[in-house]
Amino acid sequence: MTLSYVPGGSLAHRLDPRSKLLVQVGFVAAAYAYTTPRGLAALTLLAVACLSLAGGGPRDLWTYRVAFPMLAIAPVVAGATLGAPWFRVERAATTGLASYRVLLILVVAAGYVRSTPVRESRAAIQRAVPGKTGQFLGTGVALVFRFLPLLKRDLLTAREAVQARGGGALPVRERMRLVAVAGINRAFGRADRLGTALNARCFAWNPTLPRLALGPADYPALAVGAGLVAAAVATVV
């Protein structure tokens, strides 16, 4: 499963993308400001609420499974020492909280991605950041979100093709090499075809962007986002 926009009528789907972006920014700031177990517990409730309000659930997090081993192993690496006492629990705990903080940010991001069409994200960015910088950022976001699902599907297809011809019996390193080579070849081909398709449809740096309008539900969301930013700033001033 690739995490992408899922049409729906949830509260998060009805929110203006700018509100959702502010909540995300505020959440990230608060997560870096409040790293205590108590602070992270409060942010856990908020993160779960964000994903639930977008109609999502634990299955959406499966997309991020590649990151899980890294997040899990980080505290072990941080706590290990080359000599006695060989392992320092306080260091591992600090890094463990940091890993957990990243997981919470991924949860909130999952809620945003599944409730926000790519072109609305692009519109929100281009309206928030004026001029060519905004166009560049908005176009970048649009292309990345269009290209990544295709690339992932190509990699899966390459892996299935290797397995279908008995490649499952090969050593892991050889399988990784085969999938990587096929995947890179397909990625270049895919990028070429996507570029051709965008050209054929007159891809523009500054197209007509979707209408964005703040509704009644956006004001509480904006308040939450602003509150999170303010709470984060309060810890450093």
Add this chain to the structure above:
Amino acid sequence: MIDVDGVTCRFGDGGGSGRADDDGAVVAVDDVTLSVPDGEFLILAGANGSGKTTLVRTFNGLVEPDAGTVAVNGTPVSDDLVAARTAVGMVFQDPRDQLVAATVGADVAFGPENLGCSHAEIDRRVDDALAAVNMGEREGDRIASLSGGERERVAIAGALAMEPDHLVLDEPFTGLDEPARRSVTDRLRDLRAAGTSVIVVTHDLRDVLGLSDRVVGMADGRVAVDAAPEAAVADLPGLDVRVPASFETDGSGRHTPVAGGDTASGP
């Protein structure tokens, strides 16, 4: 009107499947001259590597000819790429290469948005294009949930939303089952009736021969046949393309037999 005058396209060594010239470059299209009038239903037929896809990609500037010129509605393509790409809509062989959004409506709106149309105009074009392919109620559907035939129809809608003068479909029946083929054929019949110029690139003419006004057959990058379907059919099997055992010119009620035609699934 599309005017192709002496167009030649070469690719570097190994860049295509046509024949090689003295320099080792592959000549995909070799000195082709052709005109496609408005409102015509044209079949561009040929075996794999005959140069037909490369040729149609010069119509909207996706491929730049090494020699010769292509003009759309009197304006050279190289002078105004946006005008050419607006006038010549293109549906690629694999619709997955063409669909760039998560939902049907967003994908069909992609072209008009790039053209800078107003929101009302975009909404109208999306509604009209989806209605033309019988997907008017599917605007909110996810692309990932569509069947192959439905994706083909969304790809056609995406091209129609640009309101082109000419619609080019590259191998539109590849990978489609019979119901999906019939559905796409029905849409093409509707477009023909509405006066849209349609150019179908294919090596399998069974579904579309009866719809066509003219057949251009290509071999080795050159035009080998250029005639009305009744006159062209005699030469088509020699180009390694698949033709029906007989065909009926749309609405005439008269069936024309085809020597060497496919008896398995002709119309």
